[in-house]
Amino acid sequence: MIKAVVFDVDDTLYDQKAPFVAALAPIVQLPSSFDLTPTFQAYRRQSAQAYARVASGSWSTTEMAVRRLNAALHAQDLPPVTPEAALAFQEAYVRELQHIKLFPGLAAALDRLKERYQLGIITNGHTDHQLAKVMRLKMHQWIDRDAILTSEEAGLAKPDPQIFTTMNRRLNLRASESVYIGDCYSMDVKAAKQAGWQAFWFNHRNLEIPDGDWIPDQTVENPAELQDLLLALTTLTKASF
Template identity: 75%
Template sequence: MIKAVVFDVDDTLYDQKAPFEAALAPILGLPSEVDLNTTFQAYRQQSHQAYAHVINGHWSEQEMAVKRLNTALLAQHLPAVDAQSALNFEEAYTAGLADIKLFPGLSTALDSLSQQYQLGILTNGNTQFQLAKVMQLQMHRWIDREAIVTSEEVGLAKPDPQIFTLMNRRLNLRASEVAYVGDCYSMDVRASKQAGWQSFWFNHRDLEEPDGQWVPDQTVTDPLELQDLLLALTTIPEA
């Protein structure tokens, strides 16, 4: 039986694509209305891989900023940018993240969930940056600091199942008693299932399952569906 619901942060609690596009379009000399969805997805994939290099001490934060952007651009057959342009993008993107808001419906769902379940956050990334997003989203209304785990803080990163096991200990629960909500199949669905958790896939970018080996327990495709799923959990009688 589920006793806790744990959330990813980026593109799960808020729309990460909007500040990304707003920051990148001027750097590339593109009009703001150009759809950079494929570049955004490539960037996110590079971010997942880049965090491991930072945690292992292979890259500095600045090296990561430059390499992950240019790798994403080249993967989409777009020209690479110089280091200063990449850092300018990073600065503009970070500034945009200061104005993020929860997806519609999440606040209502969290109000109800917090009355019945432990809530937590498990996210890859720099602790300072991720906590700043958590505060901007006002997640502290529902989640204590002890229930927030970042990859930098613990020296582990998704998709390593060990970071989920560490979260079990933070919550003092068995793996089968925790559900994870995330937007990325490989980092969130597959990794949490491998750790023995239930997995709710917030697939609002209409992505395909890369292998289909690990099937999410629930899949929703827009914020209102996610709200309905979370609210449905509150109608389950407590044991």
């Protein structure tokens, strides 16, 4: 029986692509019709590795900004940018993230979920940076601080399944009693399933499953479907799931 519903943050609670594109557009100067989705996805895929290299001291934060952005641009054969341009993008991206909002329907669903389940967050990234996003999204209305786990404070990062085990200890629950909701198949769905959790895939970028080894327990493709799924959880009987 599910007792806890735990969320990813980036591109799960809010649209992360919008601030990314807004910050990048003046840097690369592409036509407004140009689809930067592959660049955005490449940038996100590098998240865990990039933060790990900074944490280990092998990269400075400046070097991370430059290498990460240029590797993402390479995904669409776009020319690399200068270190100055990469840092300008990073600063603009941070500014744009100050205006993020929950996906439509999430607040209403969270109101209902809180009445029945423990709620939590597992997110990769620096603790202060991720908590700032959580506060902007007003998630503190539904989730206590001790139920928010970042990769920096855990000393582990998704897709390492151990970060989910760490959350189980925080919530004092078994893996089978927890469900994780995220947008990334490898870091969210596969990792959670490897840890023994249920996993719901918020696949609003319409991505393909790269392998068939780990199948999501549920898949939804837009915010309205996500709201319906979360509200359905609030109507489950004790025998369900």
